Amino acid sequence: MFHVEQSSAKAGPVHDVLVIGAGHAGCEAAAAAARRGARVGLLTFRAEDAGQMSCNPSIGGVGKGHLVRELDVFDGLMARAADRASIHRRMLNRSKGPAVWGPRVQADRKLYREAVGRLLGESGAEIIVAEALALVIRDSRVVGIETSSGTLPCRAAVITTGTFLDARMFVGERIMEGGRRGQTASLSLASQIREIGLGQGRLKTGTPPRLDGRTIDWARLEEQPSDADAWTMSALGDEIRQPQLGCAIARTNSRTHDIIASNFGRSPLFAGSIEGRGPRYCPSIEDKVKRFGDRDSHQIFLEPEGLDDVLVYPNGISTSLPEDVQDDFVRSIEGLERSEIVRPGYAVEYEFVDPRKLNAVLEVRELPGLFLAGQINGTTGYEEAAAQGLVAGLNAAAAALELDEVRFDRRTSYIGVMIDDLTLQGVSEPYRMMTARAEYRLSLRADNATTRLGQAAIDADCISNRRKDQIESHFAERGGSSWSDSDEARADALYAPYVARQEHEWAAVQQDARVWIPQALDYATIPGLSNEMVERLQIAAPETLDQASRVHGITPAALSALYVAVARRVAA
Amino acid sequence: MAVETIFALSSGRPPAAISVIRVSGPQAHSAAFSIGGDLPQARNAVVRELRHPDTGELLDEALVLRFDAPASSTGEDIVELQCHGGRAVVDAVLGALASIDGLREARPGEFTRRAFENGRIDLTEAEGLADLIEAETESQRKAALALAEGGLRKQIETWQERLLGLCARAERAIDYVDEDEGIASVELGNECRDLAAELREWLERPRVEPLKDGVRVVVAGPPNAGKSSLINAIAGEERAIVTDLPGTTRDHIEVPLALDGIPILLTDTAGLREAENKVEAIGVERASRLAEAADVLIWLGEDEMAPSHPRRIDVHAKSDIAAPGLRGRIPVSAVTQEGIKDLLQAVAARAKSLLPGEGAVALNRRQASLIDEASRAVGAAAESGDPVLTAEDLRHARAAFDRLTGRAGVEDVLDALFGRFCLGK
Numbered sequence: 001m002f003h004v005e006q007s008s009a010k011a012g013p014v015h016d017v018l019v020i021g022a023g024h025a026g027c028e029a030a031a032a033a034a035r036r037g038a039r040v041g042l043l044t045f046r047a048e049d050a051g052q053m054s055c056n057p058s059i060g061g062v063g064k065g066h067l068v069r070e071l072d073v074f075d076g077l078m079a080r081a082a083d084r085a086s087i088h089r090r091m092l093n094r095s096k097g098p099a100v101w102g103p104r105v106q107a108d109r110k111l112y113r114e115a116v117g118r119l120l121g122e123s124g125a126e127i128i129v130a131e132a133l134a135l136v137i138r139d140s141r142v143v144g145i146e147t148s149s150g151t152l153p154c155r156a157a158v159i160t161t162g163t164f165l166d167a168r169m170f171v172g173e174r175i176m177e178g179g180r181r182g183q184t185a186s187l188s189l190a191s192q193i194r195e196i197g198l199g200q201g202r203l204k205t206g207t208p209p210r211l212d213g214r215t216i217d218w219a220r221l222e223e224q225p226s227d228a229d230a231w232t233m234s235a236l237g238d239e240i241r242q243p244q245l246g247c248a249i250a251r252t253n254s255r256t257h258d259i260i261a262s263n264f265g266r267s268p269l270f271a272g273s274i275e276g277r278g279p280r281y282c283p284s285i286e287d288k289v290k291r292f293g294d295r296d297s298h299q300i301f302l303e304p305e306g307l308d309d310v311l312v313y314p315n316g317i318s319t320s321l322p323e324d325v326q327d328d329f330v331r332s333i334e335g336l337e338r339s340e341i342v343r344p345g346y347a348v349e350y351e352f353v354d355p356r357k358l359n360a361v362l363e364v365r366e367l368p369g370l371f372l373a374g375q376i377n378g379t380t381g382y383e384e385a386a387a388q389g390l391v392a393g394l395n396a397a398a399a400a401l402e403l404d405e406v407r408f409d410r411r412t413s414y415i416g417v418m419i420d421d422l423t424l425q426g427v428s429e430p431y432r433m434m435t436a437r438a439e440y441r442l443s444l445r446a447d448n449a450t451t452r453l454g455q456a457a458i459d460a461d462c463i464s465n466r467r468k469d470q471i472e473s474h475f476a477e478r479g480g481s482s483w484s485d486s487d488e489a490r491a492d493a494l495y496a497p498y499v500a501r502q503e504h505e506w507a508a509v510q511q512d513a514r515v516w517i518p519q520a521l522d523y524a525t526i527p528g529l530s531n532e533m534v535e536r537l538q539i540a541a542p543e544t545l546d547q548a549s550r551v552h553g554i555t556p557a558a559l560s561a562l563y564v565a566v567a568r569r570v571a572a
Numbered sequence: 573m574a575v576e577t578i579f580a581l582s583s584g585r586p587p588a589a590i591s592v593i594r595v596s597g598p599q600a601h602s603a604a605f606s607i608g609g610d611l612p613q614a615r616n617a618v619v620r621e622l623r624h625p626d627t628g629e630l631l632d633e634a635l636v637l638r639f640d641a642p643a644s645s646t647g648e649d650i651v652e653l654q655c656h657g658g659r660a661v662v663d664a665v666l667g668a669l670a671s672i673d674g675l676r677e678a679r680p681g682e683f684t685r686r687a688f689e690n691g692r693i694d695l696t697e698a699e700g701l702a703d704l705i706e707a708e709t710e711s712q713r714k715a716a717l718a719l720a721e722g723g724l725r726k727q728i729e730t731w732q733e734r735l736l737g738l739c740a741r742a743e744r745a746i747d748y749v750d751e752d753e754g755i756a757s758v759e760l761g762n763e764c765r766d767l768a769a770e771l772r773e774w775l776e777r778p779r780v781e782p783l784k785d786g787v788r789v790v791v792a793g794p795p796n797a798g799k800s801s802l803i804n805a806i807a808g809e810e811r812a813i814v815t816d817l818p819g820t821t822r823d824h825i826e827v828p829l830a831l832d833g834i835p836i837l838l839t840d841t842a843g844l845r846e847a848e849n850k851v852e853a854i855g856v857e858r859a860s861r862l863a864e865a866a867d868v869l870i871w872l873g874e875d876e877m878a879p880s881h882p883r884r885i886d887v888h889a890k891s892d893i894a895a896p897g898l899r900g901r902i903p904v905s906a907v908t909q910e911g912i913k914d915l916l917q918a919v920a921a922r923a924k925s926l927l928p929g930e931g932a933v934a935l936n937r938r939q940a941s942l943i944d945e946a947s948r949a950v951g952a953a954a955e956s957g958d959p960v961l962t963a964e965d966l967r968h969a970r971a972a973f974d975r976l977t978g979r980a981g982v983e984d985v986l987d988a989l990f991g992r993f994c995l996g997k
Contacts, residue, residue: 062747093746097960100746436743442964498964505971507576 013153015041016400017393018145019125020132020189022050024382025160025374025389027116028076030125032393033158035075035462038400040125041154043132043147050127051081051116053382055207057109057305057313060233062092062102063433064383066414069103069449071387072234073456073471074394075463077119078386079234085111086233087245087307088226098491099442100435103233106247108306128152133188135196135370142369155369155400158392159189162375162385163205163350166190170268170347172322190351198364198372200354203430205380206284206318209326209345211336213304213312221248221302221335235450235470242307250300250314250335252285257296259329260289260321267321268347284347285317285329300333311342320347352378355422356540361395361405362388362419365519365541371396378427379418387415394462406460411440411506412452424540424550440502442495447488450474512546512559517566519543526565537562575648577603578678578686579669581662587826588657593665595653595675596646596683603672604636604651607665611651614640622653624668631664632656646686658826660861727774732973734767735950739970742953742963757959764954764962771947778926779935782867786828786837787923792863792879793872798889798906802872803827803840805906806916831920834927839866868922870915883922887915946972 017033019026022044030042044050053059059082060068072079088106120127128147136144136151144153169176193199226244264270267286283291288298301315314336319326323344330336355377357365362377364370373392374385394406408416417438422431435441444452454471457463463471483489492499519541523534533554542548545566549559577597583590595603604611608620616638622631635654644650655661669675741760782788791799807827829836841863860879863869869881872889891903891910902918904911935943946969953965 096746097958099960434743434747436747436963439967442960498961501968 013144013155015039015126015152015154017041017156017158017396018043018152018154019158019160019393019396020145021160021162021374022047022127023052023054023160023162023374023385024078025162025385025392026158027051027120028071028078028386028389029158029160029371029373029393029396031077031120031123032074032390032462033156033397033400034123034125035464036394036397036401036403036460038397040123041128041152042120042125043128043130043145043152045129045131047127047129048113050120051077051113053107053109053112055205055382056315057112057303058104058106058315059112059382060102060104061383062100062104063414063435063437064381065092065101065103065233066435066444066446066449067383067387067418067433068233069235069446070413070415070453071383071390072236073449073453073467074390074460075457075467076386076390077116078383079232080236080238081112081115081119082107082233083238083240084115085109085242086240087111087242087304088247089231089240089244090224090227091231097442097494098447098487099445099495101446103231103446105233106245106303108242109309110306111242134192135189137367140367142367156371156396157369158371158373158389158396159193159376160372160374160385160389160392161189163348167348167350170320170349171344172266172268172320172325174322175268193351193353196364196367198353198357199351200378200426201352202349203352203378203427204347204349205375205430206320206347207345208285208314208316208318209330209341210305210343211302211312211314211330212340212342213310215339216248216302216312217335217338218248221250223248224301235474236466245304245307247304248302248335250302250333252298252300252317252329252333254296256329256332257289259325259332260286263321263325264290266325267319269320283318285319286321317345318347319345321345350375352376352427354378354426354539356424356426358423359541360407360419360423360543360547361398362392362423363395363399369396369399371399375430377422378431379422380430380432384418384431384433387418391415391419394460404460406456406462410438411509412444412456413449414438414444417444420547420550424542424547425552426540440506442498443502445488445491447491451478451488509546512549513544515545515563515566517542517544517548517562521566523562526562529562577675578682579603579666579675580678580683581666582652582683583657586657586659586662591655591657591662593653593655593662593669594683595651595669596644596648596678596686597675598649599672599674600649600651601638603669603675604638604653606672607631607668608634608636608653611636611638614638614643622655622665622668624664625672631668632661634665646683648686660865663865664861728973731767731771731946732970734763735946735966735970735973738763738767738950738953739963739966742959742966745959746963757962760962761954764950764966768947768951768954771943771950774935775940775944775947777935779937779940782835782923782926786835787867787926788837788839788865789868789870789919789923790839790841790863790866791870791872792841792866793889794874794877797872799872800840801906802870802887802889802904803838805909805912806838831916831923834920834923836919836923867926868919870919883925885915885918885922887911942972945969 016038017030017040019030019033019040019042022030022042026042026044027050030040034040042050059078068079068082082105085107086105087108090104092102092104093100130147130149132145132147134146135142135157136146136153142154142157144151145157167177190199224247226246230240232238232240264286269284269286270290285298288295298316300317303313303315305311305313314330317330321329323341326344327341330339330341353372353376355372358372358377359365362371362373364372371392373388377388379385379388391406391408397403398405408419410416410420414433418431418433421437438444450471451474454474458468458471477483477486484493523529523537526534529537536551536553537548540547540551542551545559545563548554548562575597577595577599579593579595581591582594583592601611606625608622612618617635620634620636622634623629624631632655634656637652637654639645639650639652641647641649653665655665666677670677738760745757745760791803793799807829827838827840829838863879863881866881867883869879869884871878871884871886875886878884878886886901888901888903890905892905892908902911902915904915949965949969949972953962953969956962956965
């Protein structure tokens with residue numbers, strides 16, 4: 001092993017960037033780094049896991065769909081894979097303004113995995129089947145990864161282990177190690193991350209039981225058809241060849257709620273064995289019944305998992321109740337009386353890292369060359385993970401090859417909103433993208449991602465010729481005579497007066513963004529800051545005065561004091 | 573994005589002999605040109621007539637000084653306008669500047685901040701600035717506390733909470749597509765309307781300013797109606813120039829008084845009539861504007877010429893020599909002092925209605941303008957029809973409240989959002 005390391009050190013490492021984990025964040029990170037010209041290795045427990053949708057079989061939604069469209073501008077994998085795998089498409093929020101239209105598709109699990117695998121292959125990233133055991137750190141830099149099949153040197157590394165860090169699964173009273181059904185957890189990496197001082201706490205997430213579609217009485221359920229018009233997730237707009245299916249809506253009833261309520265004591269959520277905080281906006285069914293006792297019904301969306309798959313994902317009843325209770329309450333629902341549970345639902349509790357320890361390109365501030373992306377940073381959802389993967393991948397390549405950083409800001413992308421929220425405010429519960437988080441929502445639409453980010457994608461030099469042509473022809477169309485008839489132009493016109501007002505707000509933000517805060521600044525020496533503010537500023541380590549203004553609990557007076565202290569330092 | 577051009581009254585509160593208005597930023601010179609014409613050379617002064625850029629209305633005759641960047645106190649282009657120190661003059665000039673595109677009123681400490689940013693003041697001065705900023709927030713805090721005794725803070729918190737709830741519901745309608753859409757939107761609109769109406773009702777209440785600056789009582793009437801004599805009789809001293817020739821009082825004169833403990837600013841005006849010469853025309857114009865800006869108007873002229881005003885007191889002046897007055901007028905004689913007491917009582921009664929009651933909550937100008945902004949935004953939210961725009965208007969209203977008190981982040985909306993509703997995925 002020693003000799004291997006020596007010889008490869010002389011020749012330079014085989015890999016510029018190593019990515020740990022082949023989930024949505026890992027695949028995007030690996031492909032993005034490869035698109036910028038890095039030699040990339042993608043470490044995974046099993047090759048076939050790449051691009052696996054471990055929870056709901058859908059991509060996009062309100063806020064999430066916006067992320068996917070942004071990712072697509074940089075030639076990310078998710079939108080194209082979703083188009084190749086889509087079996088049901090719905091543009092959510094059509095009745096509302098175009099700023100909040102949310103493209104969402106049901107994807108065939110198998111087709112999706114195949115599509116991601118193919119795109120990943122095209123990117124040139126090498127898949128390495130091995131367990132990552134530890135990071136090799138020298139002079140406070142990551143220089144390699146120790147794996148179950150030897151040490152691999154690298155110039156930059158991206159950790160995207162999702163829920164796998166010291167994860168525990170709960171089905172009723174049963175507790176198992178592992179991040180996903182039938183898989184192992186990354187224990188040694190977790191303890192190293194704790195040693196480095198990155199670990200923060202535990203979060204939980206859950207998944208519903210999977211039903212056998214042949215045992216569902218579809219005729220008694222309300223149908224939800226796929227959209228008739230042929231929109232696509234990706235701006236490249238490849239034709240969708242596979243058939244599009246309908247979904248169905250079922251509803252819980254008072255009997256369902258009674259069954260659940262009488263078994264609260266058997267839920268690990270309430271029995272106290274789960275400590276991690278779950279997302280309030282994606283609550284388990286037992287949570288919903290407990291917290292919203294006045295509601296006598298909750299909707300369940302029955303989503304097929306694939307064209308040649310009998311499994312159905314009942315969206316809305318994620319649970320960690322014991323299997324017999326899951327059977328009982330599912331069968332109390334109209335249309336599901338005879339349904340069979342193929343796999344019970346479960347809760348996962350996992351360790352996450354305080355994302356405030358990362359900078360605006362998701363690099364660990366204390367360990368240059370190490371990037372973290374995805375659920376490990378406290379987010380939930382494929383789209384959030386994938387978007388972070390893009391940022392980490394583009395910038396890991398930058399770190400390894402000495403390229404320009406690629407930064408995203410709140411004014412031009414949801415990706416920027418998310419990174420800014422995570423790295424400045426941190427998380428106390430799983431972070432999910434919602435349009436409410438974006439103060440410039442009227443300009444950040446799913447329909448104008450190319451306009452917003454096209455130039456940045458070209459500048460980052462991370463896109464195919466085909467994509468570049470698409471972006472350039474979009475820019476050309478904008479200048480053309482028929483532009484005013486386009487959906488994007490109409491939306492621009494609709495929001496123009498509001499956007500003009502926001503421009504002023506943004507100008508004020510920019511003013512503060514030009515005031516850089518030295519990273520060595522000792523906040524404790526600044527008069528007028530409370531101890532609590534000093535602590536929060538130290539953890540979040542804002543790079544500019546504008547970022548400091550978004551650190552939780554920082555008052556305008558504190559900002560002024562900070563500003564003066566910084567200006568004085570610069571002058572000195 | 574270019575640096576904005578800012579302006580503000582840089583000398584003390586009017587009335588004063590001279591008021592200095594400073595304009596700083598890239599548009600300072602062009603803005604000054606558009607209200608005062610050709611500028612002098614840098615570091616020189618000229619006298620110019622200032623006119624409103626849109627209406628051409630004469631505002632004042634002022635001394636105009638020019639400084640070029642970077643050799644100025646802020647390091648930017650600066651124009652200083654030294655105007656007459658009357659409040660109406662200052663308001664008019666500030667108003668004219670505000671009407672120019674790209675100009676805005678400076679925030680507290682902003683000239684100093686720019687000076688510091690542009691390296692015009694050194695470290696020791698910067699330290700002084702830090703103290704200044706602290707002192708400013710401290711005094712703001714104290715002022716806020718003083719107001720809170722009357723419950724304003726609690727009131728604002730109640731509004732903020734209601735607004736946050738409205739925001740949360742608007743956001744919910746957007747981000748939770750599968751929940752029962754539309755049901756709440758009519759209800760939401762109604763609640764927005766209620767809140768907007770309540771805010772407007774507060775805006776109509778007595779303000780803090782009359783208490784601090786005095787209730788402005790304007791004496792107006794045709795030339796030679798006896799306005800100056802009346803003021804002298806009230807003030808008990810020869811403040812205004814009194815002659816028998818019509819049109820002697822060319823500018824207005826302000827006399828601060830205390831009536832029953834109510835601060836009063838008594839203002840004499842030039843006679844309201846068709847002026848014969850130009851200089852007097854300015855005085856007449858000012859007088860009618862002053863009458864408009866009056867909190868209480870004492871009218872000495874004929875009924876048919878009387879400007880309409882919610883708190884007008886009609887006086888039958890020179891009661892010692894004039895024919896008996898009409899009913900409903902207070903007969904007053906500056907010579908015999910007849911009726912002065914009655915007049916003062918009438919003034920005090922009307923002035924009192926403008927002051928916040930004992931222990932009542934009153935808004936100052938800044939608070940009122942932010943609450944006005946919030947009220948308009950909430951009103952717009954009710955009418956927009958699209959949840960996205962409703963949410964945007966509510967966000968704007970929230971920003972106004974944030975500026976009023978401190979800050980509330982997006983996270984707060986989400987807390988409100990998720991704490992109150994059941995949300996399916």
